Amino acid sequence: MFHALATSTRRDILRRTIEREQSVSTLASEYEMSFAAVQKHVAVLEAANLIVKRAEGRERLVRANPEMIARARALLARYEELWRSRIARLDELLAETPAPRADTTDTTDTTDVPRTEEGD
């Protein structure tokens, strides 16, 4: 899934199909590469469930699948959560510790922690 998101062309296709459902050839006309190349990108996105296709006559209409985007985002949010809990653990340890010698403990990595505080 991250693999499917790893190409700017595919992220752009995803963006366009979020904006509005459109056919494969319409998408292909937006890029320099051949139709087949775009068709393969669409296939990769489809395999990753990031888009869904719908048949309409001879056209295949493509639209983004917001569920999968949310899933990728949730996964990254979980990494952030891991980081926060690690910080919380360190904070606990520091709180429990009666600060034995404060002159040597100022080199810990908690100093440059950006404390991502963007409430979700």
Next chain:
Amino acid sequence: MFHALATSTRRDILRRTIEREQSVSTLASEYEMSFAAVQKHVAVLEAANLIVKRAEGRERLVRANPEMIARARALLARYEELWRSRIARLDELLAETPAPRADTTDTTDTTDVPRTEEGD
């Protein structure tokens, strides 16, 4: 950056280095592959700024960079926001429309997407 996240080994390295800062060889001992392979994975993550390395004697201590994880997550969140605004636009249109003929439009919600020519 998504490319760096596209391999499970690298996501696992990221997870471990979120948990606790550790050396490259310590990381390498966790996987079946050779040290050099892990070292290259670490280099990819470093190039993507998802981790940072710190020299300590002959060791290189690796830790995750939460800023970059947050950035990836924010990018995906923005995709979701695009989707939500698209839905909001549709809702607006439907609200304005005096429901001309409800007998043919009840098939699906996204099937008859109005061609909103907007500039985002």
Next chain:
DNA sequence: ATAACGTACAACCAAATGGTTGCACAAAGA
């Protein structure tokens, strides 16, 4: 001083990736 360890990097290899062209086929239009 010598050995062992941790790291980086180069060279190499197989497989995957991103692109191409060409072909087959169904749907729409002449």
Next chain:
DNA sequence: TCTTTGTGCAACCATTTGGTTGTACGTTAT
């Protein structure tokens, strides 16, 4: 009917990727 259009797929090619081994070099330990 015959042609055009939209799509999918196969074959092919160059580059990248993920792995290997080997080598070099600084750091630690004996």
